[in-house]
Amino acid sequence: MRFTDWATRVLLISLMFMALIVVLLIGRATKLQHNPITSHASYPRVTAWSQYPQAQFQSAKYLENKSQVVLKSPVKTNKPVARYITTQAFAHYRPNYQVASVDPSNYGERYAQDVNGVPVNNQPIIVLHETGYSASSAVNFFQVAHNDETVQASYHALIKLDGTVVYLVPPEKRAFGAANSVFDGSEGVETVQTNPHLPPSVNNFAYHVSLETPPDSYDSSSQQTHSGYTEAQYNSLAWLIAQSQVRNDRITTHRLVDRSGKKVDPINFDGHKFLNLLNTYRQVRPIYRVSN
Structure with a gap:
């Protein structure tokens, strides 16, 4: 196999892997967008304001x-x-x-x-x-x-x-x-x-x-x-x-x-x-x- 042919195949395989990685990253970003995680996840979740007292700490x-x-x-x-x-x-x-x-x-x-x-x-x-x-x-x-x-x-x-x-x-x-x-x-x-x-x-x-x-x-x-x-x-x-x-x-x-x-x-x-x-x-x- 000539060097140019081998280099072409390596380049094509590399491009395929890069494309796969890009697709996976886009999918993960979309998932995170629909399921946001905040730094306050370990604290009591803040609920909507009510006329009644709420089970939370509000400033x-x-x-x-x-x-x-x-x-x-x-x-x-x-x-x-x-x-x-x-x-x-x-x-x-x-x-x-x-x-x-x-x-x-x-x-x-x-x-x-x-x-x-x-x-x-x-x-x-x-x-x-x-x-x-x-x-x-x-x-x-x-x-x-x-x-x-x-x-x-x-x-x-x-x-x-x-x-x-x-x-x-x-x-x-x-x-x-x-x-x-x-x-x-x-x-x-x-x-x-x-x-x-x-x-x-x-x-x-x-x-x-x-x-x-x-x-x-x-x-x-x-x-x-x-x-x-x-x-x-x-x-x-x-x-x-x-x-x-x-x-x-x-x-x-x-x-x-x-x-x-x-x-x-x-x-x-x-x-x-x-x-x-x-x-x-x-x-x-x-x-x-x-x-x-």
Whole structure:
């Protein structure tokens, strides 16, 4: 074989290999384009903004750059409406967090209609509770399957004595935190019946968050014998709720919404301290809309 023929064949084979490599690289680039991998893959995935608190760590800068649910005006007007944004104090506070699974029997979907087929569109409320015993005992109970609908129970989140936030039920789901309950607010009496065999409740539009009861207050039912909650719990509670678009006047307690006459929690809760912290972690920003 002459040298020129051998060189030609080598050149052709080299070109074929180069073409194959180019094709493989193009295919890999296309795959990466459709399946991007970010440097934050090991961190909790950021979800879309919701009126309810979110299971994530959001900075004030992040929230200012995201489209958020606004507090809507009931009529078209040039008057300002508003939205909540988090503050630098919120960005600087970083509570520990845990995620615990809840048995599917202890929570459900949020319904668009009540048992009579009537559409429901209640604005969210936040209901504050306390666990009664330790945080671990509450989580253990939620993780056990309950077929008896009168026993099923859960919170969306709870806050331990050290301020750790435990995420339980996703905010878009309906937690079973208040069985027989009614919210009496500025827009009138609100409750939704989703089960014909059970009393109506606020669960369909409520976000339930509970404070861990201090050990010396187990079984306590009075302010005199209840030692109250820690500073870390108040801060983490305010931090969590600051991530929501729920107005202050739609934040309530289990005791206030309960219609069974049995619920008195959260006992010895300092509402003024909580609201002062909440107003530290979020603020109202007016937005002007031009009527059409």
